Amino acid sequence: MKQSSYQSRVVVRTTPASVALKAVLYVVLIALALVTLIPFAWMLSASLKLDREVFTYPIRWLPETVHWENYRLIWSKVPLLTYFKNTAVIAILVTVIQTLTSSFAAYAFAKLQFKGRNALFICYVATIAVPWQTYMLPQFILMRAMGLYDNLWAIVVLQSFSAFGVFLMRQFYQGIPTELCESARIDGLSEYGIWARIMLPLSKAAIATLIIFTFVSTWNDYMGPMIYLTRDINKTVQVGLRRFIQENSSDYHLIMAVSVCSLLPVSVVFLALQKYFIQGIATTGLKG
Amino acid sequence: MEQFSKLPKYRRKLSRHERKKALVAYSFIAPNFIGFAVFTLLPVLFSIFLSFVKWKGGSFDNLQWVGLQNYADIFKASKVAEKGLGYLFTKVDLGIALKNTVFYTLVTVPLTLVCAMALALALNHAVKGAVGFRTVFFFPYVASMVAICVCWRFMMMKDGPINQLLMGLGIPYNKSWTADSTMAIWSIILVSVWRNMGYYMVIYLAALQGVPVDLYEAAIVDGANKRQQFFRVTLPQLRPTTFFASTMMIISCFKIYDVVAIMTEGGPGRSTKMLVTYIYDEAFSNFNYGIASAIAMVLLAIVLIFTLIQFSTEDRYANK
C-alpha cells in the first residue's frame, strides 16, 4: 500500500479567518448531530412513559413520571433473555462463518486465475439485486426439506454466505499489490500460505469492517427469523419485539424499551471495532 | 484495479500445472460458494423459472407453465399497446411502482453520497471529537427500523416538530407528510438519507485519510485554491470509493421495502408503492408467486443495467 494511512492536514494555518471557519464548522456539526439524535431521544423518552403518553400531543420530551419499570416489564412479559441469547448466537455464528468463508473466496476472485471466474462473480453480484421476497418460498421449501425449519441454523446458513461479504473482501484484496503474492510464491509459499500469512494480516481492517456490517445486519434482521423461527425458544429480538404489537393493542412504550436495549450490543461491537474499521474502508476504496 | 471483463479467455487445453492451479482456486471458493449456491443461487434460479409459471404455492404439481403471460400481465401489455406509455406510468401498478422506485433512487443516491462526502470532509478537518461525531452519525444505521420509523412518522405529523420548524423558516405546511401524495415519498427519502448518511460517511472518511499528501502539495505548488484542490485532487481520488458506494446504494435503493412498509404502507393511494412493495402484495396477499417473480425479474434487469454501466465507468477510470 503506497499511501500513508494517516497524515496531518496539509495546510496548517491559524489565521482568524480559519478559526472562524472552524467555529462555524463545529456549530454546524453539533447542530447536525443533535438533529440526528432527536429520534433517539424521543425513543428513550417514550421507553420511560406509559403507553397512552407515547403519542400525546404536543410532544412531551420528558415523561411526566419516569417509568423505569418498563425496563423490568419487558423481561418478564416475554422471554426477552432467550430472544437476546438466540440473536447473539445467530449474529456471532453468521459473523464468524461469513468472515472466514468470504475472505477465503475473495482471495481467489481477486488474485487467482481460473476458468469461470467472471461468471461466478457476476452470479454473486447479481443475486444481491434479487429481492429476498421472491425466492423466499423456494428457499423455505428447501430448508424445510433439510430439516432446518424452526432451527437457528436456518438463519445461520441463510445469512452466512451472502454475496456482500465476497464483494467487499474482493474489492479490498484488489488493493493489495499483486507483487506481494508473486514474491511469496517464489519464496515457496503455497496459495493457502499466502492467504494465511500475507492476506489475512493485511486485511485485519477489512475483516473488522465485515464483522461490523454482518453483525449489525444480522442483529437487526427481521424477515428471515420471522419466517423461519416459530417456537418461542427460537425467536430473536426483532421478532420478539412484534409481540408487543397485537391485533387489538400495541405497547409502544415497551417496544421502545426493547429497541433501546437492542441498540446496546450493536453499539458495543461498533465502538470496539471502529478503529480497525476506519482503516479497513480506506484501503477497500483505493486502487492497487 | 483488475477488471473481470478484461481477463484472457481460456481456449487452449489446460496444462497439468494450470489444472492444479485452478483446483486450488476452486478450493478457496468452495466453502463459501457451496453455501451460496445451495441457499441463495438455487432459489434465485428457481424464482427465474417461477416468473414463467402460474403458482399459488403448495405442491409443485400445481405449477402451470404460462410462458410470458406473467410479464404481459404486469405490464398490462394489451392495454398499454392500445393507450400508450402514459397509461403504463399513471394507471398500471408496475409502471407506478417503477416510476416511484426510480425517482426515489435517483434522489436518494446522490443526496446521500453528497451528504456523506460533506460530512466526511468536515470531520476530516475537525479532528477533535471526530470519534464522537462519527459514532453519532453512524448510529441511525445501527438502530432497528420499527422504532425509528414510527418515531419519524410521528415527527412529520401535521403539527409535529418538523412542520413547526418549516413554519419557523417561513414555509407553511400543514399536513402530515406521510398522508400527502407529494410529500410521502420525500418522507421516505429523508429517513433513508438520514439512515444511510453515516454509513457512507465513514467509508468516505476513511478514503480521505488515504489520499496521498503529495498530491495536495503538488496542487498547491501549481497555485490551486481550496476549491480547485477539491475538484482536482480529492474528488478524483475518491472515485473508486464512490463507485463501490454508489453500486451498493443503487441496489439497496431499488430494493427499498422496510421503510415504506412502516412509514406509509405504499400510500396514500399508490404514491409510495415501490417495486418490492408490489412484489410483497402479489406474493403474500394474492399468492401469485409467478407474478411476484416476474416483477422481481424486471427489477433485476434494471439493476443489472445500472450495475454494468457502473462497472464500465469503473473500467475507464481504473485504467487511466
Place this chain on the structure above:
Amino acid sequence: MKKALALVLAAMLLLSVAGFAVAEEAQTLTIVAWDAGTTPYLAAQKEAFEASHPGVTIEYVDVASQDYPVKTTTMLSGGDQSDIYIVKELPHLLDWQAAGFAEPLNSYIEASNYDMSGFTGIESNYAVDGEQYALPFRSDFWVLYYNKDLFDAAGVDYPTNDMTWEEYAELAKKMTGDGNYGTHYHTWLSAVVNWDVCDGVNTLIDGDYTDLAYFYQLYQDLEDAGACMSYDELKAAGLHYSAAFANGNIAMMPMGYWYVSTLIGYNKDGTCNFNWGIVSVPHKADVAAGSSFGNLTGAMINAKSEHKDLAWEYISWLASEEGAIATASTGTRPAWVSEAVAEAMASADGFPTDDASKAALIPSYVGIEIPASEHSSEISTILNEEHSLIMTREYTIDEGIEEMNERVAEVLG
C-alpha cells in the same frame, strides 16, 4: 492486535455453540394462531378442551398478528404439519383450499353426523363447490361502543339500538367539545364505509362503489365539524383505536365485537375505568335496525396433519355449543348461536349489564365484510389505496369512487 481479533472470534464461536437449543418433537395437537400468548379466548378454549378430553394437550404456535398471512402461507407451502390452522381472513381459506392445504371435511361431517344448525348458514362461506373446508368458531359483527360516563356528564341520552346514521351524526356533534370527541373512526376502510353491505344487497366485490359516497360524506362532515380525530393525525401517530377509546375522551366508536374482550381486560387491569356499553350500529333509513356486517374466524385441518381424527374432534368441538360457551365466556362472540351461548356472552365477567347492550348481542342481519372470491385480495388492495386518497382528501369522494369502479372493473375483466 491479530491475537485480540483471533481471541474475539474464538470466544464468539464457543459462546454460540454453547448456547444452541436442540429441537425436540412434541406429541400434541398443534394449532397455529396469532397472539396466542395474550388472547383470552384461546386460553379458555384450550382449558375447556383439555378438561373434557384427558390426555390431549393443545399447543399453540404463536404468530404475530400482522405477519399471520405471510408466515402461515409460507409454512403451509413448505409442507408444515401443524394440525390445525386458524383462518384469520376469509379470502385466505380460498387460497389455501386452491393450493390443497385444507383437508375436505364432508366425510368427517357425515361420519359423525355433525349438527351445523347453530351456524345459521354462515358456514357456507367456508365451503367450495359443496365441500366444507373449515368450521367457523367466531363471528364478529360490528357494534357501536359508547362511553356512559361522558353521556352522563353531558346529560345526554345514551345511543339506542335503533338509530339512523343522521341521528348518530347529530349525537356525535352534540357530544363534541371540551376536549371530547363525539365519535372515533379507525383508519380502516371497513370502519368508515363497510356499512354499505348491511342492506344484504351490496358487497365490496361487486364492482359498484357508488353507494359508498353516502358514508364518505357522513365521515367528512363529522371530521370537518371536529367531531372525530382526523385521518391524517391517526395515520401519522399510528394511534390504535383501542388506546384511543380507552383514553376516555371519545363518546362513541363503531368497532368489531372483539373489542369487548379488550375493554373487559382494560377494566380489569385498570387501563381504563369508565363505564361503557354497546348498541347496534346505526342504519340507513331504508335498512332494518340491528343490521351489521362482520367477519368469520374459523379453524381448518391441515391436509398434511398426522392427527386428522383428533384434529376433527377438536374443531368440531370448538365450533359447537360446548366450544362456543368457552369462547363466549371471555367476551368473544362465537359463531354458534343458541340461548345458552347468548347467556354465556351476556354473563361474561365485565360485560355491561344494561338491557340495550344485551339486546345488541343479537343482530338482525350480518353481512360479510369482504366475501371470498378469487379476486377478493386484489380488490381489497385497490379499495384500500383509493380509500386512503379519499380520506386524505387528495381525491374528492366522487373521484375516488370513480377510480375504484374503474380499477375493479379491470380486475373483474
